[in-house]
Amino acid sequence: MKKKSGISPLGIVMIIALVGAIALVGAAALANRQEYLREAAITPTPSITPRTVRITEDPALPTSTPTPRLFQMNAVGVEVRQMQERLAALGYYGGEADGQFGAGTRAAVEAFQRQNGLEADGIAGETTLTLLYSAGAQAFMPTPTPSATPETAMLSSGSQGEQVKQLQQRLQELGFYTGKIDGDYGKGTRNAVTVFQQQHGLEADGIAGEKTLKTLYSGSARQITVTPAPEAVQVLSGNLPLLVNKEHPIADDFVPADLVNMSEYCDASLVKIKYSGTRGVREAVDALLDMLKAAKADGVINWQVSAAYRSVADQRRIFDSNVKSYMDKNGLSRANAISATRKTVADPGTSEHHTGLAFDMTVPNTESFISTKQCKWLHEHCWDYGFVVRYQKDKEDITGFLAEAWHIRYVGAEHSTVMRDRNLCLEEYLQLAR
Numbered sequence: 001m002k003k004k005s006g007i008s009p010l011g012i013v014m015i016i017a018l019v020g021a022i023a024l025v026g027a028a029a030l031a032n033r034q035e036y037l038r039e040a041a042i043t044p045t046p047s048i049t050p051r052t053v054r055i056t057e058d059p060a061l062p063t064s065t066p067t068p069r070l071f072q073m074n075a076v077g078v079e080v081r082q083m084q085e086r087l088a089a090l091g092y093y094g095g096e097a098d099g100q101f102g103a104g105t106r107a108a109v110e111a112f113q114r115q116n117g118l119e120a121d122g123i124a125g126e127t128t129l130t131l132l133y134s135a136g137a138q139a140f141m142p143t144p145t146p147s148a149t150p151e152t153a154m155l156s157s158g159s160q161g162e163q164v165k166q167l168q169q170r171l172q173e174l175g176f177y178t179g180k181i182d183g184d185y186g187k188g189t190r191n192a193v194t195v196f197q198q199q200h201g202l203e204a205d206g207i208a209g210e211k212t213l214k215t216l217y218s219g220s221a222r223q224i225t226v227t228p229a230p231e232a233v234q235v236l237s238g239n240l241p242l243l244v245n246k247e248h249p250i251a252d253d254f255v256p257a258d259l260v261n262m263s264e265y266c267d268a269s270l271v272k273i274k275y276s277g278t279r280g281v282r283e284a285v286d287a288l289l290d291m292l293k294a295a296k297a298d299g300v301i302n303w304q305v306s307a308a309y310r311s312v313a314d315q316r317r318i319f320d321s322n323v324k325s326y327m328d329k330n331g332l333s334r335a336n337a338i339s340a341t342r343k344t345v346a347d348p349g350t351s352e353h354h355t356g357l358a359f360d361m362t363v364p365n366t367e368s369f370i371s372t373k374q375c376k377w378l379h380e381h382c383w384d385y386g387f388v389v390r391y392q393k394d395k396e397d398i399t400g401f402l403a404e405a406w407h408i409r410y411v412g413a414e415h416s417t418v419m420r421d422r423n424l425c426l427e428e429y430l431q432l433a434r
């Protein structure tokens with residue numbers, strides 16, 4: 001007896017058709033995927049975003065979510081570092097997590113805001129921070145290059161419509177346009193086009209002509225380049241210590257690399273940081289802490305750092321206020337007030353504090369450091385930890401500074417020990433070593 005089939009001939013036809021359809025859809029999906037991968041491969045790497053984009057599927061949230069606050073340019077601290085780490089984990093930030101909110105951090109915050117539907121103002125306020133630390137934060141996605149170029153050969157002020165919308169969209173993806181996608185070629189659109197042209201070697205006329213549009217929709221269109229903050233200088237990278245004095249001033253925008261916030265970085269039981277937010281170069285601060293541990297072992301405690309890194313602008317403020325005080329309180333002429341100030345305050349650009357390697361060591365609530373046991377210990381031992389007593393009495397005419405018992409400078413122990421043994425100040429040492 002024949003087994004009775006439950007499927008009719010029509011059913012069999014339908015099953016065959018269904019299987020065929022699935023195979024077709026699968027092939028189409030594969031082709032799409034390949035097309036996507038090919039496009040992804042030729043998409044230019046945006047210049048303000050990291051070269052290697054690490055897209056984290058489910059980035060681990062920080063163990064303790066910081067209380068939302070507000071961070072913007074020039075903010076410093078542990079929370080800024082946490083934010084940088086989080087932005088890096090999501091693929092937006094490629095710089096060093098150094099706790100300093102500079103141009104790179106701002107660009108990363110803006111990119112995050114843009115991609116997460118927030119106003120891209122580069123300020124990490126409560127809304128931005130809350131989203132950033134939430135599981136809903138989107139990882140960085142590179143913008144795929146659009147394949148279709150709009151047909152119109154020219155768009156300019158007053159143009160309207162779908163093609164202007166596309167133009168605004170594209171300019172926004174590349175970071176040039178931050179206004180509304182409204183299809184109106186207004187002032188904002190014109191400015192964005194102008195900046196795009198400037199950064200792509202095109203005539204910067206603010207008109208999206210054929211050449212501009214072609215570049216804009218091509219693979220060679222780059223993300224906006226944010227003018228970088230002055231590049232931080234690796235102050236300890238050379239073979240010889242960096243010299244900063246009256247004959248060797250440094251540039252106004254000089255910034256040492258790898259500064260740490262000493263108020264947060266230093267063990268408070270070893271040293272008091274007089275002014276919160278005082279910064280110093282990490283390697284030098286590490287050496288300082290090693291030295292103060294040794295001092296503690298010798299029973300010499302109660303240290304204070306009353307000054308470390310100072311920018312040229314900071315120094316200018318100090319210098320000017322000193323001059324003013326001599327004029328107001330002592331009735332000196334401006335020229336005389338400047339001469340008097342120069343005896344104790346370095347001219348802007350000539351202070352060693354600009355290097356982030358110099359520290360003014362004091363004792364809390366004690367006026368005269370020179371008569372303390374801390375001063376005695378420091379002058380005896382600092383050399384072993386890479387520091388020199390920079391301005392000494394018998395070298396005043398070489399250094400150009402009156403003796404300062406409290407001012408130590410990190411040069412590295414391979415140099416400081418030689419300078420101690422041969423009684424050389426930095427100027428003399430460099431003269432011999434060169």
Ligand SMILES: [Zn+2]
Pocket residue numbers: 307353358359360404406407408
């Ligand atoms: Zn000093």
